[in-house]
Amino acid sequence: MPFFAYKARNARGELQQGVLEAADTGAVADQLLGTGATPVEITVTKAPAREGSGLWARLTEKKVTSLDVQLFSRQMYTLLKSGVPIMRGLAGLQESAISVTFGRVIRDLRESLDAGRELSAAMRRHPTVFNNFYLSMVRVGEMTGRLDEVMLRLFDHLEFDRDMRARVKSAVRYPTFVVIAMVIAMFIVNMFVIPQFVKVFESFHAELPLMTRILIATSNFTVNYWYVILVALVAAGLVLRGWVRSPDGRLQWDRWKLRLPIAGKIVHKGTMARFARSFALSSRSGVPIVQALTVVSQTVDNAWLSQQVDSMRDGVERGDSILRTSVAAGIFTPIVLQMIAVGEESGSLDDLMDEIAQMYEREVDYELKTLSAQIEPILIAFLGAMVLVLALGIFLPIWDLGRAALH
Known part of the structure; x- marks a missing residue:
């Protein structure tokens, strides 16, 4: 839609001016009259220039984080619960925003609302800030008139999701450093140590052991x-990245991640905890089960598990029960299936889903606490194998030479 520059006078006779996006001048006049302002002049203009629109500013500006969105959700809940009009609330949040980038996002939300859009439609203009699940829940809040409650539940959901990701990153930090150190070593x-031993081996004028010849060949190729x-x-990294970004590649990659010996069960339980929490949130907000499963599948950041949730939705659409579709999906443990059966029969599926989420969270918390203890034996075995190969390849010829000299 085109942009219009306007001049108007408010109820106190003060002159106001700005830029609005609308279908035509009549729509701009209606918006101004709706706010109690009398239009004086309306002219077509270009889109308003964004602050920090230069190339260097775009490259160095700080991106919007999940914490920004989380705090925004909590602040919106407080404002809406207190009866503050949404436009006035957004104006206050824009002025107090610590992140300049997120302040521009809030300003765009205000301009979109001024142009007659709904809040969910305004947020959809920023897909990198508000994901599909967030947009769907805001839309439900607008339809049911419980936007304040939805914002509070979104705050809790984002807090859980951020805490889960932070714990996973903290748990894998030590093993990652050890693996990187082994690769560098x-x-x-290969580059500096073995070439020095090669000069010594050449002076032996004898046939070297197989392991030594393999190490020398590897070192020569590396140098x-x-x-x-x-x-x-x-x-290889670029090819793998492109393959993972393709639909089939992403599906196979995510399914392979779930089969990893130690990390796979953590990924699976963490994803299922996010699924259960999201489903309970959607159900309590008044979303129908079919639509809730559609929305929840977008929060599951695993393509294969998301596909199983979609199959559950298709089964419910055909008239099957949640329990039957859950069994067919094959992603829940027997205990969880029993809890789903009880929740469906008693009509308290949202409460049981909360219990399921808490159970998965406790299991993930235990797995993360013991992750280092589970990985340490594997790292020690790899480190021992590397030291053994180097010892056999480098010191075995020297040992053979010393033994021959003694005889």
Whole structure:
């Protein structure tokens, strides 16, 4: 839609001016009259310039984080619960926003509301800030007139989701550092250590053990063709990234992640906790089961599990019960299926889903606390194997030479 520059006088006779987006000048006049202002002049203009629209500003500006959206949800709940008009509330949030980028997002929400859009439609203009689940829940709040309650539940949901991701990152930080250190150590040994031993081995004028010859060949290839290895790794990373971003690749990758020996069960339980929490939130907000499953499948950040949730939705649409579709999906444990059966029969499925989410959260919390203890034996085994190969390859010829000298 085009933009219009306007001048108007409010009820006190004060001159106001600004820019609005609307279908035509009549729509702009209606918006101004609706706010109690009398239009004086309305002319077509260009879209208003955004602050910090330069290339350097766009590259260096801080992105909107999940914490910004979480605090915004809590503040919106407080304002709406107190009876503050949404436009006045958004104006206050824009002025007090710590993040300049999020302040511009709030300003755009105000302008979109001024143009006659609904809040969910205004938020849809910022897909990188508000995900599909957030938009769907705001839409439900608008339809049911309980937007304040929805905002509070979204705040709790974002708090849980952020806490879960933070704990996972904290748990895998130590193993990641150990693996990186091992890779760097292997590279240094191949580039600088083994070539020094090669000069010593050449003075033996004897046949070297197989392990030593393998290490020397590996070292020579690394020294002479390190750039080939680097290009191959970068190319493999780009190919893998492109494959994972494709629909089929994402599906296979996410399904493979669930089969990892230790991390797979953590990913699965964490995702199912997010599913149960989201389903309970949708159900309590008055969303029909079919629509709730559609909305919840968008919060499950695993393509394969999302596909199973979609199959549950299709089963419910055909008239099957939640329990039957859950059994067919094959992603729930027998205990969870029993709780779903009780919740469906008693009509308190949302409460039981909350219990399921808490159960999964406790299991994830235990798995994360013991993750380092589970990974340490594997890391020690890999480290021991690497040291054994280096010891056999480097010191075995020296040991053989010393033994021959003694005889």
